[in-house]
Amino acid sequence: MTQLEFEGSPPPFGHPMLKYFAFDPNYVNLNHGSYGSLPLPVLAACNKLTMQVESNPDLFVRVEQTELITKCRAQISKFVGAKMNEIVLVRNTSHGINTIMRSFEWNAGDVIVTCTSTYDAMQGLARFLHDSPGHPKVSQFVIQWPTSHAVIVAGYRAHLQSIPRHSGQKVVAMIDSITSVPGALMPWQELVKLCKEAGVYSVIDGAHSIGQEMNIDLGKADPDFWVSNCHKWLFAKRGCAVMFVAERNQHIVKSSFPTSKVYISPSDRTFPAQSFIEQYNWNGTIDFVPPLSITAALEFRKWLGGEDAINSYCHDMAIRGGAHLAWIFGTRVLDETGEFTCNMVNVQIPLSPDVRPSEKVNSLFTQKMLAPTNRKTKVSAGIFYHNGAWWARCSAQIWTELSDFELLGTVLAEVCREVADELQA
Template structure:
């Protein structure tokens, strides 16, 4: 019989910054981790707990899968649901945000004239999903162009105008998709106000909170009334890949008829008709294919680490936001540039900073050369500097998006600034050699 060992006493509280990185994370000693937002990472304690679970699964496969796993899965959902202000049976776990988004949009039924509204800043796989739906269903996508920096009020105005434009054409906005925090540029999005606008116009909403849970406070999320909410757990609450939470309020669970791929717990309509909707919804997601489910089961351990070692969720979020803000300002000062922000200072209320590089579009030549130069800087930062400083050519300038996290400190951002200055100088030389 499987008996899960009691969790050991956690390590003592550790100061944020370099000491946190060295004591609790598995980064190479020379590596500078600035890109937490893309893939996340998790502490040694969580890695050890996952390995323990994997060993249990290997020792007694059926016992683990059939007896231990269902109980541990409910515990994991019960741990993450309060962070979303949700009931445990409104939250299920899937491998990633793309899976969650596909689950939502491919369960909806579309008619001629239906439209999915999204912004030009949409995550790429979400865009591709909408485009694929245009080929297989009656729905059409409608993109709202955004160029940052922009004020939140203008975002809301553009959204309302798009809804009215669609309705004027005799069509209907079936669903609106938008972020909590954008992928690039990495800025806070006015998602709370967007939800109010959706309710005003009777539009269903799907919030991409990939950069949400563990990044910004979401205790109020369910109370704001989104129709669907997606949030990666493997990024900002530090569980192994892949693990994402899909929130579907009780009122909408009847819309989710199947997982993607379809799980063995799917039932045809005639068989599920007499079954409680929530029971069917939760059961659907218990066993979807044959994958390693242990990332889901690490949520409680990750939250325990954040509580006992880091001082709690608020402390983790506050430090990540503050070190990103202060680190970005330090970099801008060193490089003689600026941080991407709007007049009302709403963009930087997150754990990202976007800093302009000291390289101009005129120096880069044509836009194609500028894009290639940005890619060159990003690649060189990996190959030659043992880091990753994600750089893009955006709105006529070069920007880097760096993540704030508990294992970083001011000295790391100072190093990033000097490294980017050096890379910009090298880029100028490369461009000159090519006669740009």
């Protein structure tokens, strides 16, 4: 990053921040949570690093990249309150959780616990494992909003207790820290405690956590496994993620994916976790820039004022923007108490619940919001159906202002009418 990009103090949060991103001026991004948004100063650092790689690929891959990866691991370990030897870098959260879940040796009678709010790709992973040798059963816990953290914790305890248990059985719970749909903060630390009490492995899908959830302390929460994307809310280059595997469980994750040349057979290891870190330093040629962009992303966030400043603004904007959008629509927010809301807010939109979710409906919303033929402005928000109503998941970021929610309200009201008309035609 150059001195010019970080000269002086940053501008105030809101639209003045847009100059630090590459957005089309006719595009209003209220869906940052899906794919992240790369700041231009971080992009400049990535371009500089790319030139370093390409100037001498042999030197970089054989000598320089391991030191840089180690630096990133040290920084992100401190950021999430974990031991450095429990942290490795992977492509994305789905990649990390697949690595973990496929590492278990599944047997008949084993159980995978999911929730109705589990990310759809992870639901697919659970079904795949059920269809594979060992055929673990999938036991799904139902969550319907509106609800509360207390209700979820009580219900989850009862659900774990209802699972028939036998000697030698594995029960593995896949738990979201912040659900994708709806965008909701879960009481995941409490659920981890319940898993410990019940002898259940906890695998935390933290895709939305780093950069959005405040005061992550993995040492205190002590999950068995935890994975989070750095390219979403942390502002790193997509895709990269951090994978936490507690020391006590590193014997389970025997191999990186793909398997590295430094893989050691369990029978040949002098201690259970031997080669765990080394496997993730090199397991095939990739673009090394995304994981290494974590350093630049953390520097950018520090320049902005740090985690408290960033998340205080984004959380306040999510609360105020959600309330304002609900007022525009004459509807409601999904989380009326605010206990589920970090920087994403879910607002009911004016589409009849008689319209049922389908690929066609999803495609219509995508086309009409992102590639409209009747207007210049493009807007993005996550549209989904839950508990008898349609909702918009809106991500508040450092560039967001209330006027963005107003524009979304105008556009979404029009799009809902268009979708309903087209489905009736």
